[in-house]
Amino acid sequence: MLSRQQQAARRSERAPAHRQRPTVAILGAGASGMLVATHLLAAATAGGTELRAVLIDRNERTGGAAYAAADPAHRLNVTAARMSAFVDDPDHFVRWRGERHGVCDPGAYAPRVDYREYLADVLSEAQSQAAPNVRLARLVAEVRAVRQHRDQMRLELADGGSLEADAVVLAPGNLPAVAPASAQAVRHHPRFVRDPWELGALDRFEDRGGGVALLVGTGLTMVDVALTLAARDPQLRLHAVSRSGLLPRAHLAGRVGPCPQAAPLAGDASLPQIVDEVLADSRSGGTRWHELVDGVRAHTPELWQRLSLEQRAEFIATRHRRWSVHRHRMAPEVAQRLEALLASGQLTVAGASPVLAPGSGSRLQVELDRGESFNAAFVVNCTGPGVDPRTAGAPLVHQLLESGQVRAHSLGLGFDTAAGGTFRSRDGALHPRLFTLGPTRFGELYETTAMPEICAQATALAATLAAVPETGELAARLSA
DSSP, rough: OOHHHHHHHHHHTSSSSSSOOOOOEEEEOOOOOOHHHHHHHHHHHHTTTEEEEEESSSSSSOOOHHHHHOOOBBBSSSOOGOOOOOTTTTHEEEEEEEEHHOOOTTTTOBBBBHHHHHHHHHHHHHHHHHTEEEEEEEEEEEEEEEEETTTEEEETTTTSSSSESEEEEEEOSSSSSOOGGGGGGTTTTTEEEETTTTTHHHEEEGSSSOOOEEEEEOHHHHHHHHHHHHHOTTEEEEEEEESOOOOOOOOOOOOOOOOOOOOOOOOOHHHOOOOOHHHHHHHTTOOHEEEEEHHHHHHHHHHHHHHHHHHHHHHHHTTHHHHHHHHHHOHHHHHHHHHHHHTTSSEEEEEEEEEEOOOOOOOOEEEESSSOOOESEEEEEEOOOOOOOOOOHHHHHHHHHHTTTBBOOOTTSSSSGGGEEEEEETTSOOEEEEEGGGGGGHHHOOOOOOHHHHHHHHHHHHHHHHHHSGGGGGHHHHOO
């Protein structure tokens, strides 16, 4: 039941489109959407532009799946020194933690719940400092369709309402998790968790009393899920499997910022060659690979775009997984807790592919391709977020693809986008009113999922959207 204030706000957002200022709709109130809103308010205020922004999400809580979990064991994978919401003020998050929590450590890997609170604070501050003719509205609703309507975009809501905007930013963060092929027979089973980041997804298994849980996937999602489940039930045995069996590597303890730029970047080394050097150093037990990974990070989009489509496909097939476990590392304290779980035997990790089927009672039957079989109390899909929008299963994504306003990247790596986060339509033309940022640009940039990159994209996109003084000039500016 909506409060009177919420009902009034919703009626206001659906008012006829006779406005004095352009309207930007931001679809998604996770980190990407909140950062776009924050920088949009600041840019419009600084430029003296009239603007209305509407931040829309079906969940009332902001912060998105990445930062919504209340488990303090879940830590950021980047030090506080690199988590500022402001490109020109890199110490902002560090200062905020000092003021809010009394912890002013640039090298800390802060709890993710802290970052959700931080994003809410910076957005609230941007609202309080915005000019009177720069407004942000928050709308709790599910957008089912976005359609071109005359010279604007019409957003159709799941409850039958609609609103119009001059530009739309699709900011879903990661696409929804997709059940692996091995789980198709049980994807609707009550003991199968398709997406562990859905609110309350793991809570229904609180009274297990031991048993075995299968975690499908061995990446960062599995690490977080394992820490949570092990803390809730010390008798629960956790068995994690993936085709590679590779675990994320750990950050070097005590390092605050990224390692200095590595020597291979001075030449014409390709991304596959640099990755091969990283993997070789890692296999030999060296630590120089940390320097190589951090050194190449800022150059990754350029190196990625130098590769042909065929070379990118080969990279994904042969190097992506091994690169990911070195690039996306665990906080040192998280790595220590994971090592303790492995040492105790509560968690085991194996390179195997499971086949799942309904078992006896409420349990699930697990058959591994290496010959093992057992009954699992429940199974959690830890393969991570979805990548291909064609299999995302999200109604809005499906509608945008079906209408031809956007298209998937040719390798199924997010959407086909151009510089600035502009979508390419089915015929390859740039859409003048639809934009995106973050993981949805994976195929274009490859390095686009971490907060430093998302913050830079949000800042640039906000500057573009705010640099228009009149509604009628918006289409011309965005089409240029």
